[in-house]
Amino acid sequence: MTDADPSERVSSGISGLDEMLRGGFFKGTANVVSGDSGTGKTIFGTQFIAEGAKNGEKVMCIITSEESKSIVKEMKTSFGWNLEEYVEQGLLTFVDITDPSLRLQKSVEIAPSELIKSFKKLIESKIEDIQPTRIFIDSVEALFLAIESNYKLRTLIDDVFSVFRKHNVTSVITVGAMFGLDEMVEYGADSVIKLGRIMAGNNLQRSIYVMKMRGSGTINEVRVLSISDSGMSVLAQSPYLE
Ligand SMILES: Nc1ncnc2c1ncn2[C@@H]1O[C@H](COP(=O)(O)OP(=O)(O)O)[C@@H](O)[C@H]1O
Ligand SMILES: [Mg+2]
Structure with missing residues (x-):
C-alpha cells in the first residue's frame, strides 16, 4: 500500500495523527471518532474544524444535544481557544439543532426517522448555503x-x-459508546478512530488507535493520546508499559 495523493487528504489538525492515517483523512469522507465519556471526542472534533478555520477555510459545527452546547465556553477555559473569533470572521458556523426555532428537537410528535430526515435536509441546505470544507457533528x-x-x-x-x-x-462525527449504537455508526463510516483510557500499572493513560480507514493503510498501533493546555496530540509511543 503506497501513500495516497496528498491533494486528496485533509489534515486532522492533531499533531501525530496524520502520520497514523498516512497523510490525513480523505477529502469528502465521513470519519467517526468514538469513545466513552471524557475520552476527548469533543476536543478532537473542535481541533479538526479549528485547523480549517485557521487556514481560512469555511467550517461548520453541528450541535445535537444540550451536552455539546457549552463547546465554545469549554474550549476557551480548557485551551484558551477563541472560537467566537472564527464565527465573527465568517469562517465558522454553528448549527444548533436543539434550537427550538429549527423545530428539530426531539419531540413526541415527531417520529425518530422523520427527525433524521429533517436533520439530513437541514444539513444539506446549510452545506449548499455555506459550502464548508469541514464539518464536525457533536454527537x-x-x-x-x-x-x-x-x-x-x-x-x-x-x-x-x-x-x-x-x-x-x-x-x-463523534459517537459515545452506547447500547451498540456506536458499532452501527462505525459500520457506515469511511474511517473510525477509537479514543480510550488504558491502565498502565497505576497510571491511567489516554489512548488512540485507527480502527479502520477505507482505501488506505494505517499505522496499526495503539498510541498515547495527550491532552494538555495546548490541545490534543498523539505521541509516537504505546500507552502499555514496556
Ligand atoms: N487543558 C487541559 N489539560 C488536560 N486535560 C484537559 C484539558 N482540558 C480538558 N481536558 C480533559 O479533556 C476531557 C474532556 O474531553 P472531551 O472532548 O469533552 O470528551 P468527550 O467529548 O469524549 O466526552 C476532560 O475530561 C478533561 O480531563
Ligand atoms: Mg463530548
Whole structure:
C-alpha cells in the first residue's frame, strides 16, 4: 500500500495523527471518532474544524444535544481557544439543532426517522448555503438512539453520511459508546478512530488507535493520546508499559 495523493487528504489538525492515517483523512469522507465519556471526542472534533478555520477555510459545527452546547465556553477555559473569533470572521458556523426555532428537537410528535430526515435536509441546505470544507457533528447519539430497528438505523446512517460524500465535505462525527449504537455508526463510516483510557500499572493513560480507514493503510498501533493546555496530540509511543 503506497501513500495516497496528498491533494486528496485533509489534515486532522492533531499533531501525530496524520502520520497514523498516512497523510490525513480523505477529502469528502465521513470519519467517526468514538469513545466513552471524557475520552476527548469533543476536543478532537473542535481541533479538526479549528485547523480549517485557521487556514481560512469555511467550517461548520453541528450541535445535537444540550451536552455539546457549552463547546465554545469549554474550549476557551480548557485551551484558551477563541472560537467566537472564527464565527465573527465568517469562517465558522454553528448549527444548533436543539434550537427550538429549527423545530428539530426531539419531540413526541415527531417520529425518530422523520427527525433524521429533517436533520439530513437541514444539513444539506446549510452545506449548499455555506459550502464548508469541514464539518464536525457533536454527537449523533441523540439523533439515532430512538431508532429501534437496526436495519432502519443502518439505512438512515448511510443516508446522512452520503450527504458529506456528495458535497465533498470532510466530516468528523463523534459517537459515545452506547447500547451498540456506536458499532452501527462505525459500520457506515469511511474511517473510525477509537479514543480510550488504558491502565498502565497505576497510571491511567489516554489512548488512540485507527480502527479502520477505507482505501488506505494505517499505522496499526495503539498510541498515547495527550491532552494538555495546548490541545490534543498523539505521541509516537504505546500507552502499555514496556
Ligand atoms: N487543558 C487541559 N489539560 C488536560 N486535560 C484537559 C484539558 N482540558 C480538558 N481536558 C480533559 O479533556 C476531557 C474532556 O474531553 P472531551 O472532548 O469533552 O470528551 P468527550 O467529548 O469524549 O466526552 C476532560 O475530561 C478533561 O480531563
Ligand atoms: Mg463530548
